[in-house]
Structure formats: C-alpha cells, structure tokens
Amino acid sequence: MLSRVANSLFWMSRYIERAENTARIVDTNLQLLLDFRNLDDSTLAEHWMPIVESTGDEEAFLAKYSRATGHAVTEFLVFDTENPNSIVRSVAEARENARMVRDQITVELWEELNRLYLWLRDAEARQLWEHSPTEFFANIKNSSLLLLGLIYATFVHDEGWQFMQAGKFIERADKITRIIDVRHATFPAKGAPANISQRDVLDWSAVLRSCSAWDAYKSAYGADVRPEWAVELLLFNEEFPRSVRFCIEKFDDALRAISGVRDRRFSNEAEKLSGRLLAELEYGSIDEVLAFGVHAYMDFLQGRFNDIGAELLNAYIFQPFVSLEEEILVQQEMQQQ
C-alpha cells in the first residue's frame, strides 16, 4: 500500500474519532450545567475552562473569547474554523483525507462522511444546535458511529484497515486521558481525594457519561460514584471499549497485523513503545496512579501516545521521503555518470 494512502487512512480515522469525542465532552458538560443553580461568571469559568485546557488550545481560546461561558466554549469547540481541533475542522480534515484516497475507501463511507461535512456547513446544523444541542450532538455521535460501523462492515480488513484501526484507537486513548484530566482538580497532587462533594459526584458522573461508561461503571462498582474508581475503569478495564488499556491493546494488535510480527517481539520503534505501554497498562494499578498523581499520569500517557504516533509515521510513512530539491540533484548526478 502507498505510504501516503496509509497516512491518509490513519488520519481520516483519527479525525472521525476526534470529532465524536469532542461532541461527547461538550454535550455532557452542557447537560451537567442543568443540574446547577445560581451560576455566576466565575463558577461558569471553573466549569468550562478545564474543558478548553484539556484540548490543549487554551491560548487560542483566550485570545479570541474574553469569558469562558458555555456559549463561547461550545462555539470554539464546535464551529470555530480557526480552532484546528473543533468539530467542524475535524470533520473537514477527515473528509479531506478521505478525498485524497477516494479510490481506496468504500462508496458508503465516503457518502456518509461527505453528508456529515455538508450538513455541518449548512445553516440547518447551526439552527439545530441552537434549538436542541443534545439532538445536534447526537447527530454527530451517530454519524461517527455509523462511519465506524461502515469501516468495520464494508472494508476489506487488510493493511489499510489496520491503519484506520490504529488511528482510531490511539486517538480514543488520548481523548480518554484528556476527559479524565478535565476533572483532575478533584484529586490532590498525589493520592486519593479526602472527601467527595456532591459537585464532584456530578462532575465525575459527567465524565463517565462522556465516555458512554455509565452503565459499565454501575455494573462494576454499583451506584456509588467515586472518582478513583471512575479513573480505574477508564484506564485499566480489560473489556470496556473506552478504557485506555482496551484501546492500546487494539492499537498494538493493529501494529502487529501490519508488520506480521508476533506478540512480545518488535520490528520497529513504534511496536516496541506500544508493547511496553501495553505491559504498563496490563500490570499497573489505580493505587500506583494515585501515588504518582492523576494529572501527572495523564501527562505521562499523552507523552507516550505522541511518541508512538511519531514512531509509527517514521516506520511506514516518512521513511523514504526526501526534499524535491535534493532529489533533483540526485537525479542530475545519476544522469551524468
């Protein structure tokens, strides 16, 4: 498969996942506000600012909006075309990558992605967002799930498909750590929270809902919402498809399917780093995370994801590229010999 095609499939899949996760975060936090009373500016900022921070774009946000109100934050995260991680931009990027490989993807996938893109650019989408945000976000989530289903059910599960798997799971793992990080203030720098307020319970319920983890949490831990248990579920659960461990396991599977190298062996840096991280998640525990500090641990994981992503590109995508100018010189030398 062409390296450029692999790259586009990887990013198309990542951007679809990114759009969905952003929709999840904004949606649950909008709903959460309905439970609070007497909201002044500073309470609102306390609620919304961590969400902007979790995307890593707070500088860009503050340069543009003076106050972190629900309206400003959703505008920034959903429709702002200057924010490279907004939903509109993510969908546009996904579509752009899909366009580069139109011949490689199925008609069904292209048409749905194109439909989502055209709909988001239409005035109708904005109207729906204003009248019923929940329905608006449900639309995006449903479309993303439909896209995932189409990728699963209409594609040949070949090398290109594995690149899409890899993109989806590394993005999802990264977004889970960012969603956890939104409410890291519940925890002290190290250790478990001393006492848990009603507000904390609501916040962490929202975190679980963002990850569609509410039911999984209930069946594993019961009705009592404790932040450290929520973190445990989202990091280490073996079977829940939105836990970091689950995602990295699937990501690692995809890498091995691409290279054909068996478990516990590696043929490139990406596989080595991914195998090592997977062991960390398989044998780690929530107590260790608390001792290390929740926020610090999320930072550590995100650093790992970045390294793995970069090594993956090195192994399959950027390796043989040189600059055009250099290549022209190479050719001229070869032709003179």
Next chain:
Amino acid sequence: MFLLHPSSDLAKGRGVLGGYETTQGFFDEMVAAGDQTRPHFSKFRDLLSELAARDFDQRRLAVDLAFLRQGITFNVYGDAKGTERIFPFDLIPRIIPAKEWEHIEAGLTQRITALNLFLHDIYHDQKILKDGVIPPFYVLSGKHFRREFAGFHVPKDIYIHICGSDLIRDADGNYLVLEDNGRCPSGVSYVLENRRAMKRTFPGMFEGIGVRPVEHYPQELLKMLQYIAPQGIADPTVVLLTPGAYNSAYFEHTYLARQMGIDIVEGRDLLVRDARVFMRTTKGLKPVHVIYRRLDDDFLDPTVFRRDSQLGVPGLINAYRSGNVSLANSLGTGIADDKVIYHFVPKMIKYYLDQEPILPNVPTYLASEDADRQYIVENLDKLVVKAANESGGYGMLMGPRASQKERDEFRAAILADPRNYIAQPMISLSTHPTRQDDGTFEGRHIDLRPFVLYGEKITIVPGGLTRVALRKGSLVVNSSQGGGSKDTWVLYGDE
C-alpha cells in the same frame, strides 16, 4: 415540497416536453422541420409524455442530490473557499441513431490514425514538412513541440492513446470537428456517472429504446494501458498519476483508478532509481511500468521541464527515455492540440491515408497568413478568435457578443503574436431540449466529446460527453463557464 411554476408544462396541462418549440436557424436534435419529432427520438418522447412534470422534477432533484452526496463535483479555480460544484446535469438525453454513430466512429478512427502518423513523422523523418504539406514554421514554432524527443521511439509507435475530440453540428446537422484533445482529455467519468444516474432515474426506458452500454470503458482503458507496457514485462504495474486532490478533475482521477483497480499516485509517491520508476509503499519501493498521467508534459519532471513543478517526479523523463516506463499519452502530443496544427488535420488525412476527411473541420483562418490576418482583424465582430494553446473556454473572443474594448484588445494581441491566434466563423451549434429553471423546456446549444482509445486496436465507447450551454443563446459549453451535461444514448437501431 416545491410549488409548480405557473408557466411549467404541467400547469399548462401538457406532459413533459409537450410545449417544446425550436429556434429558427439552428439544427434541433429532437424536432425536424415541420415540427416532426425525429424518428430516433420518438420512442423516448412518447414515454416521457406519459410522465407528469411533477414526477419529472422530483426525479431531477433526486439526481442532483445524489451527485452532491457522492461528491461528483469539480473544483472551481480561483475560488478561495475551495468551493466544489456539481456539474449541472440535464435529464433529457442526447440520442444518436446507429447510422449517425457509424459515421462518427469512422471519422474519429480516421482522425486519430492520421494524428498518430503525423506525430510519428514530425518526431522522425518530418516528411510532411519536407513535402511542403505543412509549412515547417508552424510545427517548429509550436509551444508544445518537443524537439528534444526527435528520433525517440515511443512504445508501439502510439502517441495519442486517449483522444477526446470535440464535435459540433452545423445548421444542416453535419458533424464537424471543433478541436482535438490529445493531451489529457477529461470528462469520461461524467459519461459513466451520467449513465448510472439515468438508469436509476428511468430504469424502464433503456431496454425498450435499445441504448448501447458505455460501462466497459475502464476495462478498455486498462487493456490499452497494459498493452503499451515496456517489452518483457509480463504483468505490468499500471498507475494513474494525478496532480492531486485540488485539481479540478480529481474526482475523475480517483473514479477511473478505482474502476480499473489501479493505484492513484501523486508525484511525491514516485521515485526514480537507476532510470526505473518506483512507488513508495509501506513495505518499501515497488516498481511501476505504465503511467496513465493526468499531468501536462511541462509538469512531469522538474529536472527536464518546469523546475518549479512540485507535482512531477525528478528523473521520470530519463526513465521514459530508457524505455523502462511507458506514458499515456506519450510525451509531445501537445503539438497536435495546437489550434494552428488543427487547421492542417484534413491535409494530414489526405497525405498519410490518401482519404477525404469523413468529419470535416470548422473553417479556420490562421493569423500568421497575411491574407487571413487581414480578414480576421477586419471582421472581428463576425468571428470567434482563439488562442492556439488554450483550452477550457479561456483565451477566446466571441466577436459578435464582445464589447469594442475586448475586440480592440484581441486585435492588438493578434498583431503582436499572430502565430498564437486563429479565427473561425460563428458556428450555429445544434440545439437540444433542456429543462429550464421554470420547468419549461427550451433548446440549448450542445457539443459532443467522444473518447477514443488507441491500443492494440482503436476502441470508441458508443456515446461520449454531451455538454450543454445552459444560458439562453450561449455557445460556450465548458463546465467552468456555466455549462452542464447530458447522458448520450447511442441506439442499436435508427428508430
């Protein structure tokens, strides 16, 4: 729901196409003199008249929506927002009876044969120049004449593998060749997609009327590309080289690559080592043997042609010269697209084949010839002036419709660089019933671009792209200038 326009045919109590009237002075494709429906059109017209206008409009909206959803669009150059538009599609097909198609097919076959003999000749012995049939100056001064390829042997001696000549019909209904497109003609994906859309929209009609299929074009194209592979390669790797996703014909490139089951590559995906071409894959470098390039000569290789080309592949031409990779179309075919050279095609046919041209040219005046130039500058208000090496409706003056200022600008340009201009009389393109925004049907001007493949044999898929000028009275059918398209039906019979 949409409301019926008061002047629509249904509101007037007539079926679809019921109130159609022809325009004086033009050949109409559906209606002959005396308001008689032409025999090859009558079955379709009868079937359509049973359809309510409301039903027709609903089907039309469904087709437009499907095109937009599928992204069957072209990119508009110079539009910063990156707007993509659908190529407007008119549901009334152009219908060609078997006899007429036989004539067109014979004419196109004759023409591509002569053009290939001409290209081989001017890059080798130049007999046609030495014998004085074409003044050498016109060939040697051609912007797209590649003198560095003189004596170079192209695979199987074929230069133009894919040709998209534009045909029009004059006031008497005669088919004439308006121009030859022997570089990278585009539009064939619309031929295939338009047919799919029509089959979805009028599923019952095809069998009853007897329309010849076009769906095998991609297989024929692939067969031709495999045929021209370098010698000794049993199972050649064929790729389609595209300028990239921002090119206006990008949809077509991906469409064709997908239909043929070959890789679509950009310049940066290819690499030349030891005069061999490879593509970069996740498993390393893989050899490439045939390139269907949708990139003009100038951009192919920055070490040979335009150094600023970011789209090309350094070393590609060296690999081509070494015979390790084949290109379709071959290098240097642009000279045959030169509108001055076009003027000489009937003479080529006579010279190489000793035949009379089956499809005549449109009369053409060359600004380089003193008498012609005199005539052109004195009659600018009656003529269509074209730059010799432009396409897509650019670099053109429609004399009778132009302002005095535009005519003055062209006059100056012609006098400054006569080699670069030709002029033709205004041809009254044939008209064809076409739906208007208000729901009525009026005659609009059309042309036809059939696609000719030259491989082991010459293959022409029955039909082609019929383009229609949607604006009333307009004679410009290019998509960039407000043109649309129609499905083209070639019938098994004559009725």
